[in-house]
Amino acid sequence: MKDYKKILVVINPTTDHQPALARAVELASKSQAEITAFLSIFDFSYEMTSILSSQEREAMRQGVIDQRVAWLENAISGFSKFNININTEVVWHNRPFESVINHAMKGYYDLIVKSTHEHDKLKAVIFTPTDWHLMRKSPVPVLLVKEHDWPVAGKIVCAVNVVSEDEDHQKLNGKIINHALDLAKKFSASVHLVNGYPGTPVNLAIELPDFDANVYNNTVRMQHEQRVQYLAQAYNIPLENCHVEEGLPEDVIPEMATKLDAELVVLGTVGRTGFSAALIGNTAEHVIDSINCDLLAIKPDGYKSPLED
Structure with missing residues (x-):
């Protein structure tokens, strides 16, 4: 994969502490990237003031924007010592x-x-948070930042999907791993492949008296282990860095990230139906709520955002 040369940082307007900007500066220092500190603001009251003319409302909006520009310039001034080009928008x-x-x-x-x-969780059902929209609809990789440090010789977890052997799945797995390997090289980190496999369906054990649940479970586990190990060998990742556990991806990924004390989880997200049953829909959203480290969400090649329509 190519280096990150242009990084867009979403600024939080409610605080002076900007973990996303700090993380972007870390990344930029490794790849000579250019950063844009981006702030989106809106106040509905300025749109509803009927006693003002459109020109007066525009002037009021511009006044708010100018105030925020000054605040943002002050916010990025603390990073001037890093000698990185940071623009504001x-x-x-x-x-x-x-x-x-x-x-x-x-x-x-x-x-x-x-x-x-x-x-x-309750509010999220009604009002989908901005970062969930970004994971679903952005064709550009999205890095969601928490407070976990990125230490030297840390660990990066790749959530791989080996349920299907079709070309689209393989390409997305490769894209996930390449992003992780590139970051691992920059931060002297190790890459770990994580996969969850389904347990024995309860109805089979009930409906088929001669069904051997242990044999079935072991067969499924071995298939997943073989496919994950094949991926590891293809990308020169040590086999001891392969982790296959029984359970749903949204449970296995956070558990393994915690066990490894990883600083980053990399997974694929798909904003449309019919592509993947394992890492589609709510998996990424459950994962970001369940981990205490950063998450990098990546779309498959050729993904078209609904905002492009």
């Missing part, structure tokens, strides 16, 4: 995720970086 938009994705596509950015936190 403040836009007025009522849907932050759309403004981020559109800016990333138009500017041909290589990576979107955003800080995240555990979401309220």
